[in-house]
Amino acid sequence: MYIAVASEIASPANRPRDLRDRNLRLVVRLFREKGILSIQEAAAETDLSRTTTAKIIAYLLECGLILPLGKGSSTPDGGKRPEVFCLNASSVCVISAFFTHLGITGVLYDLNCDRLSDLSVKTGISYEENADALAQAVTELQKRSGLSPGQLCGIAVGCSGIVDTGRGVLRYPNRVGWEPGLDIAGDLQSRLNFPAKIYVDNTCRYFGYAEANLSHGRGEGTMATVYSDRFSGGCVITGDKLLRGPGGFVGELGHMVLDADSKAVCACGASGCFEALVSGANVAAYAEEIAGQFPNSPLHDETVWGLQDFFAASNNMDPFAMAVMDKVVGYFAALIRNIILLHDPRRVVIQGAYADGGEYFLLALREAVQNYPFYGIKHSPEITYSQLNFTSDNPDNFALGGAIYAVDNYIGQFVRAKP
Numbered sequence: 001m002y003i004a005v006a007s008e009i010a011s012p013a014n015r016p017r018d019l020r021d022r023n024l025r026l027v028v029r030l031f032r033e034k035g036i037l038s039i040q041e042a043a044a045e046t047d048l049s050r051t052t053t054a055k056i057i058a059y060l061l062e063c064g065l066i067l068p069l070g071k072g073s074s075t076p077d078g079g080k081r082p083e084v085f086c087l088n089a090s091s092v093c094v095i096s097a098f099f100t101h102l103g104i105t106g107v108l109y110d111l112n113c114d115r116l117s118d119l120s121v122k123t124g125i126s127y128e129e130n131a132d133a134l135a136q137a138v139t140e141l142q143k144r145s146g147l148s149p150g151q152l153c154g155i156a157v158g159c160s161g162i163v164d165t166g167r168g169v170l171r172y173p174n175r176v177g178w179e180p181g182l183d184i185a186g187d188l189q190s191r192l193n194f195p196a197k198i199y200v201d202n203t204c205r206y207f208g209y210a211e212a213n214l215s216h217g218r219g220e221g222t223m224a225t226v227y228s229d230r231f232s233g234g235c236v237i238t239g240d241k242l243l244r245g246p247g248g249f250v251g252e253l254g255h256m257v258l259d260a261d262s263k264a265v266c267a268c269g270a271s272g273c274f275e276a277l278v279s280g281a282n283v284a285a286y287a288e289e290i291a292g293q294f295p296n297s298p299l300h301d302e303t304v305w306g307l308q309d310f311f312a313a314s315n316n317m318d319p320f321a322m323a324v325m326d327k328v329v330g331y332f333a334a335l336i337r338n339i340i341l342l343h344d345p346r347r348v349v350i351q352g353a354y355a356d357g358g359e360y361f362l363l364a365l366r367e368a369v370q371n372y373p374f375y376g377i378k379h380s381p382e383i384t385y386s387q388l389n390f391t392s393d394n395p396d397n398f399a400l401g402g403a404i405y406a407v408d409n410y411i412g413q414f415v416r417a418k419p
């Protein structure tokens, strides 16, 4: 995992308060990743000075966010055994919940963002029924935590559509029958019998937040994620900040129109959106179009083609599958070039179904982005696959980013409280 080094953090542009904020979060993040650390180890991992690290750990102890564990092992050179510490994981809990096509799935985490419990509440299609199910899931998970409501440090709610995260309002839902301007945070709060800190955001942004935290770290300039599965989206993170834009539209990458003449109609109503072009149905339709050119492909043995079939066959160098994947690579490359022109990220992470694309897709995509004919400039961000398995049924994969986001904001309160 990438941990931002002090030299990056201490750029002249940073105000002292911002610096303290980042350093404190950095140390907490390190504890979340490593578990148990001494001051010396924390200082070495973060590149902060031992004095600064010791002060931060003393403050975290005072706040009750970390616990002393006594003496650790002696140092490799036989020095005396240092004091070691860990996060006070069970001091608070966090709930991350998200809307699914069947209802609500919620997951309970501790301060370490380790999953403690999860549940799904099936419900009808109306917003009111879903709002009730959300409150039911949160209430049940809070009970399961065994902690008081005051120890619930935050609730993150992931949804699809355009979100006003400042107010917790789903401005433009993409569910049939749901009206614009749904006050998700307010409607949840009014259904709970305790006050709570509620965060609402687009689920893809939370996916990206988890990626930035767990796989590639933060503080590394700008990173973008591109998610594709039944729907597509993404996010842009600069430093440790999710970019949303004043209207909440930043990151809706699935709806960038990449082929204005395409007949592939997107769920949003437009044609030629990235989401529609890389959908399994559109890819299979393209394969049907060119199948006659490749009569010897083993793919003809299959009656129905899914993305996984094209991934597997292209990685076995089947010319038919390679031609299909080349078409998809063209869409991804065009999207990434557009992202470069808007945000110039250092890294782009492919999430969702295409994260299983394998070597052929990834290498072809890197080459296509690198060789895009933009004045002959050879420039490409690092393009990698997600380290998170979003295509499995594990609810942790969808909820984790929201939990990390809520915990980071909880930690932020201690920074602001520090004189």
Ligand SMILES: [Zn+2]
Pocket (backbone or CB within 6 Å): 254, 255, 256, 266, 267, 268, 269, 270, 273, 275
């Ligand atoms: Zn669209």
